[in-house]
Amino acid sequence: MNGRQNGRPTLEQVAARAGVGRGTVSRVINGSPRVSERARTAVTRAVAELGYVPNQAARALAGSRTDAIALVIPEAEARLFAEPYFLGLIRGVSIELAASDKQLLLTLVRTEQERQRFEQYLAAQRVDGVLLASVHGDDPLPDRIGELGLPVVMNGRRTEAEPVPYVDSDNIGAGRAAVAHLVARGRSRIATVTGPLDMYVARARLGGYRAGLAEAGLAPDEGLVAAGDFTEEGGRRATRLLLERRPGLDAVFAASDVMAAGARAALREAGRRVPGDVALVGVDDSPVARLMDPPLTSVRQPIEEMGRTMARMLTAEIAGGPEAAGGPETPGGPEVPGGPEGGRAGSRRRVLPTELVVRESS
Amino acid sequence: MNGRQNGRPTLEQVAARAGVGRGTVSRVINGSPRVSERARTAVTRAVAELGYVPNQAARALAGSRTDAIALVIPEAEARLFAEPYFLGLIRGVSIELAASDKQLLLTLVRTEQERQRFEQYLAAQRVDGVLLASVHGDDPLPDRIGELGLPVVMNGRRTEAEPVPYVDSDNIGAGRAAVAHLVARGRSRIATVTGPLDMYVARARLGGYRAGLAEAGLAPDEGLVAAGDFTEEGGRRATRLLLERRPGLDAVFAASDVMAAGARAALREAGRRVPGDVALVGVDDSPVARLMDPPLTSVRQPIEEMGRTMARMLTAEIAGGPEAAGGPETPGGPEVPGGPEGGRAGSRRRVLPTELVVRESS
DNA sequence: CGACAGTGTGGGAGCGCTCCCACATTAGAT
DNA sequence: ATCTAATGTGGGAGCGCTCCCACACTGTCG
Known part of the structure; x- marks a missing residue:
């Protein structure tokens, strides 16, 4: 049949061709400095000639590292949140991983059963670390993974004081x-x-909304606060309620673009003009914002950058060695000179700044 | 200080505990029928007691199958297309894969260099098969993968007569x-x-648009056709052009929701009312459609189902054995007679039906 | 001129599985 | 009674790597 598995050359064959031992080939491939120039060129040539590619399974088995990391996305959230969010995250992670030659394993977790299966999966040592997206307040998974001895980085946090390393955006600043x-x-x-x-x-x-009011010297009014659920329908309902309670309101800050779209619809129903009567601001700067009528002013989160940062943190923690688990052990890595963004490099928690994008709705 | 790698029990330990040989444990774990009931229960118990999970790397090395498949998404496309599309695809693939206990490896390919790296990756035998999303007309990657002896399934096709197995939606029917x-x-x-x-x-x-006109007995008019590029801006420009050429048009069919949003804006600029003066229909039924004003009538593609179908086809081809399913080796590509629409079950090409979702824009 | 660090280097010893051959054991056929 | 097949079963032989020990060889120092 086709030579799918028989065809590929092995390290041993490369060694033979280069006239050296297995060890030397391995050293060259893994970039060890303790190799003579002569041997290195011979091996490099043999590799090229044979089209040799190291077998990953063998590597993982012998070296107990897989060069892969898992990104876990709870399915329920994937529907709730504006979906571009996750694609942006994936993109960021992917970019950073490509740079460090690791592979990305995507896991959508739907049910409790699937979550357990995922834990089994981790136990099978198929990844070197785990990235967790939008974890709920009471989710024990991050701690569980930590107990398995695997590095974790979360996107967002469960509480104010989150013990597990995370990357979040400045949500207070957004408000x-x-x-x-x-x-x-x-x-x-x-x-x-x-x-x-x-x-x-x-x-x-x-909290950011309240802080903003306080800073402007405006009195808080609980009648101007209504809870949504990150869906359009929820935004619509909440806005109707607000209009009923405070007909004189002249602006709405919706905690997501999708809810802002709902708010827009409710305002239209009520005959309010945007931005004439009521100004509208959302959060996410998703594609929806640009397409709304009028285009929506929105607070952008650096999603892709968050993904990159997460991947970088995880990679560092993996490389940093299992024993250095404690603090920001900085093992001679070239520290980024005063990160362009907020949050110290090498830290276990990082909060990235958000940015207001002004459009016609305000 | 929990042992990350030392702690896990091995097959050998399970065998010892169950009082059987390694072979028997392996058979039980892999569900071979040639095991006595006695041995099976003993092993099952030992596995549970020790919390044994097979090491995947060892499995892959010995058995040369990885239980993982790759989903490749060209980054450029990920931006162009409505992004929810890919999330839907991923979701479908993921669901189906979870059922067959395989893992999903996501690869965003940005540059030519990354594409080559990906080929290297495939050569490292890390996946059992490959899923390709939105492949361009002249992309040689599908054929290359076939040459490596790996099963492939594409999402969409490059040309009418596509030699590589694919899952597409009925785009002609949509028009x-x-x-x-x-x-x-x-x-x-x-x-x-x-x-x-x-x-x-x-x-x-x-083509579907033209067929639709013909079926309705309407004369074709090239002045009513303008090319966009799947972006909002493109849709806007094309619509402006159309309005200029044929001010009397009373409907626009945009080949994507995002372009429909652009068309909507152009129509508004020109003082046309939707649907009063001009009816509007898009394709994708993306979240944008629901949020537009008025909500957009759109042709829905069964994206998630497409993902599932792709995963199912690939899984079947992997299981079906490298010798079956017609040699991927065939150079030059066999001219496939397969009928255009309504792919047969079990076939190597499948076209799923689309569905019109009527809203207020028409 | 020995003792002693370096450097490179080969290759043995696994990593934890699956494959498969050989060997029971049993039951049926002759 | 012997022969054959069907059924379970143990365990050897790898899969292709990385780790690491042992062994050259160099120089350098006391």
């Missing part, structure tokens, strides 16, 4: 920026549609 | 359904904004 912008535009009766308050991200954005 | 619907709504001057015509998907949708 503040939105409110500050609305105030600058002359609005003073600013309402907000929040996400589900059992999620840290929703609480943080609400 | 026809859109036109038929518009005709039923009393429209007769129906324009279309196409995708880039070097892509088969764009040509097929245009």
